[in-house]
Amino acid sequence: TQLLEQSPQFLSIQEGENLTVYCNSSSVFSSLQWYRQEPGEGPVLLVTVVTGGEVKKLKRLTFQFGDARKDSSLHITAAQPGDTGLYLCAGSNFGNEKLTFGTGTRLTIIP
Amino acid sequence: DAGVIQSPRHEVTEMGQEVTLRCKPISGHDYLFWYRQTMMRGLELLIYFNNNVPIDDSGMPEDRFSAKMPNASFSTLKIQPSEPRDSAVYFCASSLDPPSRVNTGELFFGEGSRLTVL
Numbered sequence A: 001t002q003l004l005e006q007s008p009q010f011l012s013i014q015e016g017e018n019l020t021v022y023c024n025s026s027s028v029f030s031s032l033q034w035y036r037q038e039p040g041e042g043p044v045l046l047v048t049v050v051t052g053g054e055v056k057k058l059k060r061l062t063f064q065f066g067d068a069r070k071d072s073s074l075h076i077t078a079a080q081p082g083d084t085g086l087y088l089c090a091g092s093n094f095g096n097e098k099l100t101f102g103t104g105t106r107l108t109i110i111p
Numbered sequence B: 001d002a003g004v005i006q007s008p009r010h011e012v013t014e015m016g017q018e019v020t021l022r023c024k025p026i027s028g029h030d031y032l033f034w035y036r037q038t039m040m041r042g043l044e045l046l047i048y049f050n051n052n053v054p055i056d057d058s059g060m061p062e063d064r065f066s067a068k069m070p071n072a073s074f075s076t077l078k079i080q081p082s083e084p085r086d087s088a089v090y091f092c093a094s095s096l097d098p099p100s101r102v103n104t105g106e107l108f109f110g111e112g113s114r115l116t117v118l
Helices: none
Strands: A005-007 A012-013 A021-023 A031-037 A046-049 A055-056 A061-065 A071-076 A086-094 A096-101 A107-109 B005-007 B010-013 B019-024 B031-038 B041-049 B053-058 B067-071 B074-079 B089-095 B113-117
Touching: A005 A086, A012 A021, A021 A107, A031 A071, A046 A055, A046 A061, A071 A086, A096 B031, A096 B041, A096 B053, B005 B089, B010 B019, B019 B089, B019 B113, B031 B074, B041 B067, B041 B074, B053 B067, B074 B089
Parallel strands: A012 A107, B010 B113
Antiparallel strands: A005 A021, A021 A071, A031 A046, A031 A086, A055 A061, A061 A071, A086 A096, A086 A107, B005 B019, B019 B074, B031 B041, B031 B089, B041 B053, B067 B074, B089 B113
């Protein structure tokens, strides 16, 4: 079983601060996705990364896939209350397309 | 597009009763996934289908759980008999292509079915 550990589990910061959350595994993944989930809703895709070392930016969010494709990070610049939610990483491999989700980071941005 | 539609949104039942959760995927999507989410265990994959065929059901907890996809527009997840430990939010998701595809592997989730077994 491929496990994805996310840290921190909970994070509460003030509006305007920067933050980084992490997704780590002992297994290699062909691709890794990041989702955000708000209360009462299903997760919504933010980004997919497939190349080791890849960096993708989505406005104030920066995603990086580790060189060995075992880990990833999400950096948010100047956090806003709208960034509040549960952030989930999820990995899959070519040929076995079950998408395994990480343990999640619950982020709260305080106005 | 209406998105992935799940029903019921909420279900409260007593231990031992049969529970059936329903899902209508996005039209044209070839992949359908059933997940269960709890505070303790997070989001767990139960089973996924490709073109209506079950591909991997290794996440199904035990024989009390079964899933079917009789056609491309409908899937069910059945629990019989239900137990209190089955209480969770059950999500259905669909995707056009496998999750590993960059531009077309996005999973679209429904709003979930919150199950409470007393």
